[in-house]
Amino acid sequence: MATGRTHRPASRSRGIPEATVARLPLYLRALTALSERSVPTVSSEELAAAAGVNSAKLRKDFSYLGSYGTRGVGYDVEYLVYQISRELGLTQDWPVVIVGIGNLGHALANYGGFASRGFRVAALIDADPSATGKITAGLPVRHTDELETIIRENQVSIGVIATPAGAAQEVCERLVAAGVTSILNFAPTVLSVPDGVDVRKVDLSIELQILAFHEQRKSGEEALAAAAEAADADGPGTRGKPEKSQKATPLAAPAKAAKAAVKAAVARKTGRSGPDGEVPAVMPA
């Protein structure tokens, strides 16, 4: 998955837990697929399998919405699709603006997954004058100067930021000032927004780093230390070859000496990638 919400701690809005809200779109997707296959009803067990969750969790989630199932039978697919759509606010049309029509912005603009869920791209906005006017995904790219006007005229309340990180906060502020109250941020920055504005972020880099963490664990604890030391000294061939780890005090209180040593090594490395022989990642006390 990508990431979690940023602000507003955990205010379960009127009884529906945030974790449940995050799963509703998942259920909806599975239900839509069933609906297209004209399946009339589905049990919690089947639907849970399709959505990749626990069936008890699914039933509890639905219980927050009301009693929409029939014991002994299951849930009526069409009815549930409607109820979830309504709960998520997908029965109305949400105009969205995308700001920053670069690599990612182009992909987003061409993405079909918007319209299929009630989200309508109202405008594409970019600061580059040479980009404005170009037709992208059937829409002309508008200049940033028009941002406020576009937001107001189209009653846009959801904005997508796909600008470089440096511009994100500024763009965010302009969006908010113009009336946007929900932001989906693709730039790798922490956005600060006033209360009442929701920010969700999608950060590819973070996802990869989390995967790398687990990947590293899979190859054994110590490979990393070896790799870290050997990184600039030798070529390939060392990977995945542990060296016998003294797992005692794995990360326990490094003495001052150790800190200083590593710090020095790091400094050396940062400055220029010179050879460094002894870099004790874990130091004996």
Add this chain to the structure above:
Amino acid sequence: MATGRTHRPASRSRGIPEATVARLPLYLRALTALSERSVPTVSSEELAAAAGVNSAKLRKDFSYLGSYGTRGVGYDVEYLVYQISRELGLTQDWPVVIVGIGNLGHALANYGGFASRGFRVAALIDADPSATGKITAGLPVRHTDELETIIRENQVSIGVIATPAGAAQEVCERLVAAGVTSILNFAPTVLSVPDGVDVRKVDLSIELQILAFHEQRKSGEEALAAAAEAADADGPGTRGKPEKSQKATPLAAPAKAAKAAVKAAVARKTGRSGPDGEVPAVMPA
């Protein structure tokens, strides 16, 4: 944010909680910025603000890694960058393949955020014969036939899926069979993988739906019901104008009659978007 992990419930690998792992990249980014400004040390308070989290949380997170701070002073920036990088496995090089070079795949291939964190795009793979061979972001697009060879030769353990949803599971299986053990999935599907394989998903559509949910709450509970009914009947002008909510029995047990009525209405609507006068979203008992 994008999304959460899919499989492997909550196995805190060797003591570091999953929630903490997910925040380490955030800290790392903030620390890198400080490092570039040559800031020598930083307090938990400052760093927490930069990363957008609570300072107590940050300190506790760091405590899982070891005692890396100095009381009365704070944390040494360079040292912490090194420790977190090491913990996340970023001191080694991670070759990555991107499968599905369409709109999104192109954007990903051109994304600079990979290399800056130790992720190297080893290959771009697509099934479309007319696409193969084309140079994208400095790399030739390779045909799916070569997938297994590419994975093995480059020792790739992380795969990114950016194909249409229908192809995702199949691609996933081929990746896993070839040796990939971590997958970042952009296709809106639930992937099933064997134990030991990590899947994280990024789903733009889900993020927007979650935003829509909260957005809807902001405009008052009932606007939705009104909008739902009026959706195909009238034009703009109704939005964001609450009408005084009768919050009694918001979603309480609808009687059989109500279910049937709504279901009928839904069916009507699904078939063709004809006019529907009375669609009781919430029915009096």
Add this chain to the structure above:
DNA sequence: CCATCTTTGTGCACGCGTTCACAAAGGCAT
């Protein structure tokens, strides 16, 4: 109309994550 069987809805317990609050640690000035 009754028995049986399926499946929902939920009470309950448990574990993870968050946050508070504070003692201990260490730097720094005197």
Add this chain to the structure above:
DNA sequence: ATGCCTTTGTGAACGCGTGCACAAAGATGG
């Protein structure tokens, strides 16, 4: 050296989310 002041590291309390397990509901067949 001594005391002060800042900031870490963590014990403890709390709340949310998850999953088990089961009683009640309802459909279905006889």
